[in-house]
Amino acid sequence: MKLLLLLVVMGTVSAKVQDLSGKMFIFPQKTNTAHVRLNPNTQGYNALTVCHRSFTDINKDHALFSLATPSHANSFLIFWQDRNQELQPHVRDAKVAYGGWDYKLNTWHSICTTWDSVSGLVQVWFDGTPSIRKFATSGGAINGTVIAILGQEQDSHGGGFDINQSFVGMITDVHMWDYTLSSCEIHEYMEEMHYPSGNVLNWSALDFEITGNVQIENKIQICR
Numbered sequence: 001m002k003l004l005l006l007l008v009v010m011g012t013v014s015a016k017v018q019d020l021s022g023k024m025f026i027f028p029q030k031t032n033t034a035h036v037r038l039n040p041n042t043q044g045y046n047a048l049t050v051c052h053r054s055f056t057d058i059n060k061d062h063a064l065f066s067l068a069t070p071s072h073a074n075s076f077l078i079f080w081q082d083r084n085q086e087l088q089p090h091v092r093d094a095k096v097a098y099g100g101w102d103y104k105l106n107t108w109h110s111i112c113t114t115w116d117s118v119s120g121l122v123q124v125w126f127d128g129t130p131s132i133r134k135f136a137t138s139g140g141a142i143n144g145t146v147i148a149i150l151g152q153e154q155d156s157h158g159g160g161f162d163i164n165q166s167f168v169g170m171i172t173d174v175h176m177w178d179y180t181l182s183s184c185e186i187h188e189y190m191e192e193m194h195y196p197s198g199n200v201l202n203w204s205a206l207d208f209e210i211t212g213n214v215q216i217e218n219k220i221q222i223c224r
Contacts, residue, residue, distance in 0.1 A: 017207045024172035026215045027151045030058075032163040034212030035151040040200045041207075042178060045142045048076055049177040051112040051189050051198075056169030057105045063153035063165055064111065065174070069144035070157050076142060078113055079153065079165075089122050091115050094137040096122045110173075110190045114180040117141055128190040130183070148201065150174065151214060172219055176201035 025036055050065055060082050067076040074090035081088050086097045103109065112125040120138025124131040147154065150171055152161040173189075175198030181189070188195040197204055210216075 017205050019204050020172075020206050020216070021204050022219055023216055024170045024219045025150060026170050026217055027167050028213060028215065030163050030166050030168055031212060032152070032161040032166065034166070034214050035149050035161070035210075036214055037158075037209045037211070038148040038150065038174070038201050039207040039209070040146055040148060040176065041202075042200055043144075043146050045076075045178045045200075046118070047114075047116040047179050048142070048200075049112060049114045049179065049181045049186075050076065050078065050175070050201075051110070051181075051186070052078075052171055052174045053108055053110045054167075054169060054171045055106070055108045056167065058168045059105065061165050062167045063149075063151075064167065064171075065113075066149040066152065066154045067142075068147050068149075068154040068157050069142060071144055072142070073154050073156055073160065075144075075146070076115070077153065078111065087111070087124055087126065089113050089115070089124060089136070091122060091136040092140065092142060096134045096136045098124050098126075098131050098134075101126050112181065112186050112189060114186075116180050125186050125190065128187065130186075148176070170220075173203050174198075174201060174206070175203055 063079050065078040069075045072092045074093045077090035079088045086099045088095055088097050115122045120135050121133040122136045123133045147158045151167050153165040177198050178200050185195055
């Protein structure tokens, strides 16, 4: 375990599929290098749902989830834009902005984002509250070799990282589905009840690689 932690801090760790239940990734500092690459089970998506929980104290722009293909660096990006206090999903480079969220620092937040290529509609669920549905892009799937990244925002396929958009904090319970979850399933995720594991990215069987100073620890437990 000590050797694994040392390798995580110093360089790239190629990991087999691991069950990260009860674990979290820690991004302890701003960099333009440290990140976690997630390896999806499938390629090509006509619809998507991405859910995660995150905790940060940074009041600056930062990426929460970045998925890129060769043709679209922002194929599916979930981004916090601090100046306007907006959560900004991007789908195939088309941006949708949602304001009005109580994005408190030093607090765990659960966020799910859905998109369907037929309607082109995006919706965000933030700590159990759904947004309105907004149009992003329709009529085309997310195709091409997919690279999914935590901790950085891709300005090119697998790279182009900007230290000013890096994430500092903790991320856990990352799941991705190639369909839109129902409102009941999203509610179950938000409440940490029984919910279907992601069929594209599954936190309980995650294929990932760590580059740079990213660490894995047990999730913070509240003692009563």
